[in-house]
Amino acid sequence: MNQSLRVAMPVPENQPADPVRNYRALLAAEGDSAVVQALLAQALYDTGDYTGAVAAADAALRGHPTDGVARITRASALNALCRFEAAAADFAVLAQAHPGRAAILIGLGTAYAEAGQPREAIAALMQAIAAEPGNAEAAAALGAVCARTGNAAAAITACRYALTLDPDQVIAHQNLAALLAADDPAVAVHRDAAYRRKQIVTIAGPPAAPAVLVLTCAAAANIPLDHLLPRRRFTQIRWFIDYACPDQDRELPPHDLVFNAIGDPDLMPDLRAPVERMLRETDRPVLNHPARIRDIHRAALPELLGGLPDVVVPPVTRVARDRHDENLWLVAHCLPVIVRPAGSHGGENLVCAATEAEATAAIARAPHSYVTDFYDYRAAADGLHRKYRVIFVDRVAYPYHLAIGPDWLVHYWTAGMAEAPARRAEEARFLRDPARAIGARAMAALGAIAARLDLDYAGIDFSVLPDGRVLVFEANATMLVHPETDAMFAYKNEAVAVILAAVDRMIAQRSGRIGSVSG
The missing domain is CATH 1.25.40.10 (Tetratricopeptide repeat domain)
Structure with missing residues (x-):
């Protein structure tokens, strides 16, 4: 009190x-x-x-x-x-x-x-x-x-x-x-002021709730957990591992399992000795092990998902500005290309370059960038772009949303879904019956991708090509899931509830606390 x-x-x-x-x-x-x-x-x-x-x-x-x-x-x-x-x-x-x-x-x-x-x-x-x-x-x-x-x-x-x-x-x-x-110099000051004082923060759930040790970091590399591990059902013990103190793994509160919430390998900090030791010695299940997350960066996807039937992954090259290799991408790519700063999300500073000069200028703006071949994925019937998102929970695919818009860079809240009842209706059909919406070939491809990623929690953004193949935009563990509060989009919440229930089941099964996770 x-x-x-x-x-x-x-x-x-x-x-x-x-x-x-x-x-x-x-x-x-x-x-x-x-x-x-x-x-x-x-x-x-x-x-x-x-x-x-x-x-x-x-x-x-x-x-x-x-x-x-x-x-x-x-x-x-x-x-x-x-x-x-x-x-x-x-x-x-x-x-x-x-x-x-x-x-x-x-x-x-x-x-x-x-x-x-x-x-x-x-x-x-x-x-x-x-x-x-x-x-x-x-x-x-x-x-x-x-x-x-x-x-x-x-x-x-x-x-x-x-x-x-x-x-x-x-x-x-x-x-x-x-x-x-x-890039604000004050960021480092505030991080140090916060996390040098306190590296372990407990957010207590109800007394009988499963306790989840969450590996997290000060950088913006973490999966949002407010809905995946809600306080009403879980106790979160957040360990900011980039500030972990020597032997701190010996002082961790009791917990039922470990959930690595650091989903972006480009922003994942080096693991300090106490974290590595905990991961090596723990007898608790570890979800989304950091070693696995490190292997699934954007440039690794073409090889990782290579050979899967009905899966198209555009070539991706990681380019380091300070190594003077800005033009090495020309060997593996054809214009136009997409240039994305490493560690960025939500389309921030994303450029579709039609010329070599545009691509070179975009690459020069960030220390590291990913260069990806651009695919025109407009639907022939209406000229619109469709970006589907599916969430993988324990390697099972669950539909989350469908954004439909006129621009190649499709983001849900800028695609004009609120002004387009027909697009919302199409999304609702996808959420109710994804196999019917995208076809059996695409659903089988998503199942193969989930197995190949081999992550406990992840997601994929993709489109479906006219021949039924899956065009992969990104697949990683950074995907956000949240219920909708706007009545216009309330139809999405049934699909959200299914995903969150799947997370509950997975944690209950892995932690041995079956039946202890309840709403």
């Missing part, structure tokens, strides 16, 4: 070492008492019995509905049980009863954030800052919520404000390290 929310209450004299037993004895001897029930709730919370704490707090509130101790304890226990909506309701009652209490408003804001109500979270945290402008915790929490909603400018402002109040606010440093441009 947040100590700033704890309300001091009188404790009986000569209290035994076991406060829970003491308060229960008082209740048995003297009958029900709201005050004692509230104290019992606090004591149960302190022992980690959150369910018992909620029950005792409920009993106290029945006798004294305005008891602040019981309400705070109940809200904190509900948070610990990951019952965030109910916790937010309790904090809202407290905020109304005690207006202007920054600690209560922070509790309300963080509960709203975990419950998936970002607007309400931001409003509560703004109230906390207004009530107590010098509260760095409120400003850092606001920055974190804004970052989760994609409002980078507001997040950066809030985090910088938090650091003016408290230069040691780790959450603010973490978010600034992730939000600032990669």
Whole structure:
């Protein structure tokens, strides 16, 4: 429980070492008492019995509905049980009863954030800052919520404000390290400030949840985990391995399995000795082993997937600018070519070069680039480009989305799907029955690709050529999966739920905790 929310209450004299037993004895001897029930709730919370704490707090509130101790304890226990909506309701009652209490408003804001109500979270945290402008915790929490909603400018402002109040606010440093441009000199400063202090961060799920040791890093190379390993079902123990300390592998909290969330081999840090030792000595299952991820970079795909029936992988060459080999790609490629900076995603700085001069200029903009042959994959019927995405969970293919647009560089939110009901309807058909949508040849090819990648979690972006073959754009472990909140795209959520359930099953099976993962 947040100590700033704890309300001091009188404790009986000569209290035994076991406060829970003491308060229960008082209740048995003297009958029900709201005050004692509230104290019992606090004591149960302190022992980690959150369910018992909620029950005792409920009993106290029945006798004294305005008891602040019981309400705070109940809200904190509900948070610990990951019952965030109910916790937010309790904090809202407290905020109304005690207006202007920054600690209560922070509790309300963080509960709203975990419950998936970002607007309400931001409003509560703004109230906390207004009530107590010098509260760095409120400003850092606001920055974190804004970052989760994609409002980078507001997040950066809030985090910088938090650091003016408290230069040691780790959450603010973490978010600034992730939000600032990669070439901003401040990024390294914020990373060091955040992760040299603390390399292991535990995000606790419910008490019985499987514990997943997540290998992660400070660079933007990680699989987004908010939906794959939601706090309501899993405890995440995040280990920032690029800052791992000597012998830190001996100090890791108990866990059921290891999940390597670093999906981009171009941004994966060198493994430090304690990480290598942990991977070598652990008796826990390791999902997406780092060694396997390193083998699956863009330039490796043509050879890795070579020879698979009905699979087309354009030639790819990795070019290093500082080795003066900018023009070596000419040996293996024909114009036009796509030039992509290594480690970039989402089409950032991606160029389709029609001439040698354009390609050379694009290659010169980044230390390392990938050069790929361009394939014209427009459909003859309507002249549109189709980019399918399928997620592989334990080597099984699940449809995730279909983006359809007029430009060769197809990204879901810039393809005009919102303005095209017919395209959304086509996507819905693909999600309901992918085999019918893309054909048996393409589905068989995807199964072969999943087996050849041999990753526990990955994805592929591809198109289907007129003859039914699969044209591979990329296949790796960086693919994002998330439910849709916009009603226009709610039809996608059934397919999302299938993918997330498959991840749940895989983790339950690998960890030996079958039946312990529940919604």
